[in-house]
Amino acid sequence: NAGVMQNPRHLVRRRGQEARLRCSPMKGHSHVYWYRQLPEEGLKFMVYLQKENIIDESGMPKERFSAEFPKEGPSILRIQQVVRGDSAAYFCASSPGGANEQFFGPGTRLTVL
Amino acid sequence: AQRVTQPEKLLSVFKGAPVELKCNYSYSGSPELFWYVQYSRQRLQLLLRHISRESIKGFTADLNKGETSFHLKKPFAQEEDSAMYYCALSAPGAAGNKLTFGGGTRVLVKP
Numbered sequence: 001n002a003g004v005m006q007n008p009r010h011l012v013r014r015r016g017q018e019a020r021l022r023c024s025p026m027k028g029h030s031h032v033y034w035y036r037q038l039p040e041e042g043l044k045f046m047v048y049l050q051k052e053n054i055i056d057e058s059g060m061p062k063e064r065f066s067a068e069f070p071k072e073g074p075s076i077l078r079i080q081q082v083v084r085g086d087s088a089a090y091f092c093a094s095s096p097g098g099a100n101e102q103f104f105g106p107g108t109r110l111t112v113l
Numbered sequence: 114a115q116r117v118t119q120p121e122k123l124l125s126v127f128k129g130a131p132v133e134l135k136c137n138y139s140y141s142g143s144p145e146l147f148w149y150v151q152y153s154r155q156r157l158q159l160l161l162r163h164i165s166r167e168s169i170k171g172f173t174a175d176l177n178k179g180e181t182s183f184h185l186k187k188p189f190a191q192e193e194d195s196a197m198y199y200c201a202l203s204a205p206g207a208a209g210n211k212l213t214f215g216g217g218t219r220v221l222v223k224p
Binding site (some may be wrong): 003004033036040041042043044045048056059065091096100101102103104105107 | 117119125134149156157159162199210211212214215216217
């Protein structure tokens, strides 16, 4: 089991472009969480998804951010019209069930120029 | 709202000395508390959780509900303990198990 995979590991975008971050959970895991870490801060919860469903998006900014976890394929965190303040490390975690330990991916570092 | 505070951004100790990382939380119910660790160039991983009451790599943490704290302790620090440590909380019964993290404490163990 290769663990949680995230790609790309580094992503550079110019202001106004779109960023797509991918997360492949561990085999057998159907629960995915996205967290954001701003410089010098801890991780902050963004969204919790199960296959084809968003369960909790209380940490997602209301505009420009969206997430999905389709029946087939990785979970995608999409940021439209990026701004400099979106520069951060984005971490994905997966678990086999909602109350189980979360396993984290290596993160995607987004830089907005 | 739940909140986790780690007052120390950096702890520097000598090898063999005790180390204690402070964690305080605010939550109205009975949360589940965790310590996560991130070693250099590695991903974040669970170190221990309060419900398991076990010692991992010599580390222990006791949940003190009266003081709303979950401090992490190790009596004799080793150089390989140098890492970033995050205290985290989850609210049982809520949908899923989303974690609220503290700001992290960097531990540097000097030889």
